[in-house]
Amino acid sequence: MPRLADVAKTIRSKNAGVDKITFDVIFPDLASYEKVRDSGTLSRDAVCRVFGIEPGRISDHVSFDAARAIKFTIYRRIPSGSPGDADVFGAQQYGPLLDLELPD
Amino acid sequence: MPMPISITHTRSANRTLRIVCPNGHLGFAPIKAGSFRIGCEAEPDLICADSGSCDVGPGPLGGDTSSSPLGWQTEDLETMLVASRRLGIPMIVGSAGDTGTNSRVDLFVGIIQELARKHRLAKFRIGYFYSELDKDALSRRLDSGEPVFGLDGRAPLDRETLDSTERVVAVAGIDPYVKLLDQGADVIIGGRSSDCAIFAAPAIRQGFPAALAYFYGKILECASFCCEPYGAKESVLGEITMDDIKVAAMLPEQRCTIASVAGHAMYERANPFYEYFLGGHIDMSECRYEQYDERTVRVVGPRYVPAAELRVKLEGSGKIGERYVGIVGVRDPYTIANIDEVTGWARRQVAERLGDGGYELHFSIYGRDAILGPNEPRRTAPAHELAVVVQGIAPTAAMAEEVAMIATRQMFYARLPQVKGTAGGVAFLLDEVMQASPAYRWTLNHTMRVSDPLELFPCCIVEAGL
Numbered sequence: 001m002p003r004l005a006d007v008a009k010t011i012r013s014k015n016a017g018v019d020k021i022t023f024d025v026i027f028p029d030l031a032s033y034e035k036v037r038d039s040g041t042l043s044r045d046a047v048c049r050v051f052g053i054e055p056g057r058i059s060d061h062v063s064f065d066a067a068r069a070i071k072f073t074i075y076r077r078i079p080s081g082s083p084g085d086a087d088v089f090g091a092q093q094y095g096p097l098l099d100l101e102l103p104d
Numbered sequence: 105m106p107m108p109i110s111i112t113h114t115r116s117a118n119r120t121l122r123i124v125c126p127n128g129h130l131g132f133a134p135i136k137a138g139s140f141r142i143g144c145e146a147e148p149d150l151i152c153a154d155s156g157s158c159d160v161g162p163g164p165l166g167g168d169t170s171s172s173p174l175g176w177q178t179e180d181l182e183t184m185l186v187a188s189r190r191l192g193i194p195m196i197v198g199s200a201g202d203t204g205t206n207s208r209v210d211l212f213v214g215i216i217q218e219l220a221r222k223h224r225l226a227k228f229r230i231g232y233f234y235s236e237l238d239k240d241a242l243s244r245r246l247d248s249g250e251p252v253f254g255l256d257g258r259a260p261l262d263r264e265t266l267d268s269t270e271r272v273v274a275v276a277g278i279d280p281y282v283k284l285l286d287q288g289a290d291v292i293i294g295g296r297s298s299d300c301a302i303f304a305a306p307a308i309r310q311g312f313p314a315a316l317a318y319f320y321g322k323i324l325e326c327a328s329f330c331c332e333p334y335g336a337k338e339s340v341l342g343e344i345t346m347d348d349i350k351v352a353a354m355l356p357e358q359r360c361t362i363a364s365v366a367g368h369a370m371y372e373r374a375n376p377f378y379e380y381f382l383g384g385h386i387d388m389s390e391c392r393y394e395q396y397d398e399r400t401v402r403v404v405g406p407r408y409v410p411a412a413e414l415r416v417k418l419e420g421s422g423k424i425g426e427r428y429v430g431i432v433g434v435r436d437p438y439t440i441a442n443i444d445e446v447t448g449w450a451r452r453q454v455a456e457r458l459g460d461g462g463y464e465l466h467f468s469i470y471g472r473d474a475i476l477g478p479n480e481p482r483r484t485a486p487a488h489e490l491a492v493v494v495q496g497i498a499p500t501a502a503m504a505e506e507v508a509m510i511a512t513r514q515m516f517y518a519r520l521p522q523v524k525g526t527a528g529g530v531a532f533l534l535d536e537v538m539q540a541s542p543a544y545r546w547t548l549n550h551t552m553r554v555s556d557p558l559e560l561f562p563c564c565i566v567e568a569g570l
Binding site for chain 1: 159362367372373374375377419543545
């Protein structure tokens with residue numbers, strides 16, 4: 001089975017303000033974008049399963065056709081840069097998404 | 105041979121406003137000179153760059169410092185100032201010195217004055233405004249009973265949170281920039297402000313539609329982040345008309361594509377369709393992107409939605425304490441499997457000596473879950489070796505050092521019942537703890553009602569040059 005990292009062009013995470021981290025998964029073409037979008041691999045439920053979070057932790061979850069992107073945003077446990085946070089920019093939170101398996 | 109860019113051609117009769125943006129975070133990493141020079145040859149009307157970000161964490165705002173080195177800030181300001189005076193066009197810098205506090209505005213104004221002397225520039229006007237909000241003003245607001253609402257799920261501001269806050273900045277919209285341009289400023293140094301306002305202000309002042317103007321700012325503010333292939337700190341050129349905006353890459357090896365510009369529209373924000381600022385927001389859900397030429401993208405269709413009430417965003421940082429850091433490594437698989445017992449032992453030793461409160465102790469376990477914490481799906485399968493970073497935080501440096509030192513050293517002596525290695529439970533990179541910057545936290549991410557978009561942002565003009 002292909003992994004998300006094999007199909008997506010960009011998989012990234014970054015602060016969206018001080019209390020949220022946003023994730024962008026951008027595809028190289030319309031076909032791969034629509035296939036992943038419709039497969040549910042990155043649905044709200046799937047995101048909750050990957051990160052072990054409750055649905056309420058997701059503030060936004062959208063499909064953005066113009067950019068061929070699936071984008072979601074989660075609330076941080078603690079604000080960026082407060083003691084106990086080890087990712088001030090939120091830039092390495094996307095790691096677990098790379099290995100997500102896609103239907104053939 | 106670089107590909108052609110239509111908007112560097114001679115201007116049409118249509119009214120346009122062109123802005124070059126050389127850097128998405130002025131001072132954080134230096135401007136690349138080559139693409140900036142190309143941008144300056146394209147008849148720009150202004151040179152604009154944002155210099156601020158919350159991304160650097162609460163430390164710089166709380167401690168009133170910059171995260172960018174003074175040398176790089178000076179270099180970027182020099183690059184922009186020399187070009188702006190040579191071309192006779194204004195330059196605008198927003199959110200001076202990473203945080204946009206008063207001291208950072210004064211710092212940048214001073215640098216501009218110094219550069220004017222160094223280059224023997226003819227007389228020009230520096231406009232600047234402040235964004236810091238006095239804690240007493242916020243205190244009076246609390247006394248009045250009018251709520252200061254929290255953003256992103258935060259509770260309304262209370263007395264305790266305000267008391268624990270060191271410094272607050274308010275995030276300006278376009279208004280102080282418009283006012284200073286009206287007063288004839290050639291160079292503007294802004295306090296904390298919305299990134300897009302820096303670019304939207306001159307466009308709106310000249311009568312371009314607000315929806316396009318704010319979108320124009322949103323696309324330009326990170327410079328070459330809206331281009332491909334990836335390459336930061338390169339210049340981009342934007343053009344706004346009454347009907348559309350266009351953005352072009354200035355580095356010959358880069359292009360703006362529909363994917364790169366649309367992709368950038370969603371960068372660093374919770375939702376790709378809405379951008380909020382003082383006075384309203386833009387709705388980008390109906391934006392249409394078109395490849396205008398090989399390296400230029402044209403966009404139409406953003407909508408401007410004015411706010412029902414003026415609410416200014418506030419950012420505040422509060423000090424938690426002084427901080428020391430220790431680092432240890434672990435290779436024994438049994439110890440790795442029981443690493444929580446080890447940190448628990450160390451924590452109890454600190455408590456035995458210093459009590460349960462009055463300090464903070466944090467363990468980041470690299471190789472297991474330091475980066476994602478409880479969100480890490482693989483935290484039950486740690487690596488064959490771990491690094492544990494210990495942070496001790498306390499009101500005094502001496503106490504923070506002791507917290508970090510006890511915790512770091514006691515991991516060496518951790519008592520695990522079946523451990524084979526009895527000569528030391530961890531590997532020391534350094535048998536010491538190191539002083540780090542003080543620990544701060546974001547205390548305010550709130551909004552406050554204002555009756556006038558200028559009321560928190562006093563504007564000033566000074567002359568510079570000969």
